[in-house]
Amino acid sequence: MRIATWNVNSLKVRMPRVEEWISYARPDVLCLQETKLSDAAFPHMAFSSLGYESVHHGSGQWNGVAILSRVGIDDPVAGFASHLEADPDTRIITATCGGVTVSSVYVPNGRSLDSDHYAYKLAWLERLRDHVDALGRPDGEVAVCGDFNIAPTDADVWDPAAFSGSTHVSQPERQALISLEEWGLVDAFRRRYPDDRLYTYWDYRAGDFHEHRGMRIDLVLMTEPLVARMRWALVDRNARKGKQPSDHAPVFVDVEAA
């Protein structure tokens, strides 16, 4: 099973690139973030014609998350698990696809360490930790995929000194990721490539992509039973090139059938 995640930065603009990518990468499950669409505008039919069922949680203009699957989509839940405080944004959706419980997440950016948006980010991550409790068990098949807006370690940014005092690298944000790992989720891509400097996001400005000034903030977190069956993982940098790319590249992890 190929499980992928991609922050598309407006699905309206990105649809041709997304359709192209689906056609050659053929993910079984694809988590999308920043669709920037209302639910009414989401192109379910176009994805259906490619063989995918889809669920979407969006309010238009900002945020918006989706899951596409060609191995079934059961029990969709928009937002956090129902016993948790509701989120005013549309940043998380969950469904069961081919026996795997999958959440597509768009973690708040945080803007700056002294911002209310940073406090909101940390609170959101605490709720994500509680949400994971409701998803299943560490010995089950759970994957949380998306744009975490956190670089797990200094190896995940092009120049750690350039990010000193910024969001994405702060200790509280990284601790929130560690809390998810302590629950039983594994950063699958890092497991596969322990020492490589590979990024998933590059700012549009200043030629950052071509200068390799990137960050690895798009993650596939999965439980040990899944990561034990991982056979391949990739950041598709080709999808960051060419005409009207997203500023994020898609990431996928291949897991052998149980």
Added chain:
DNA sequence: ATGGTCGAGTATCGA
């Protein structure tokens, strides 16, 4: 580090 770029929407703001 800032912002040289995008995408929202149509003046700026957010990332």
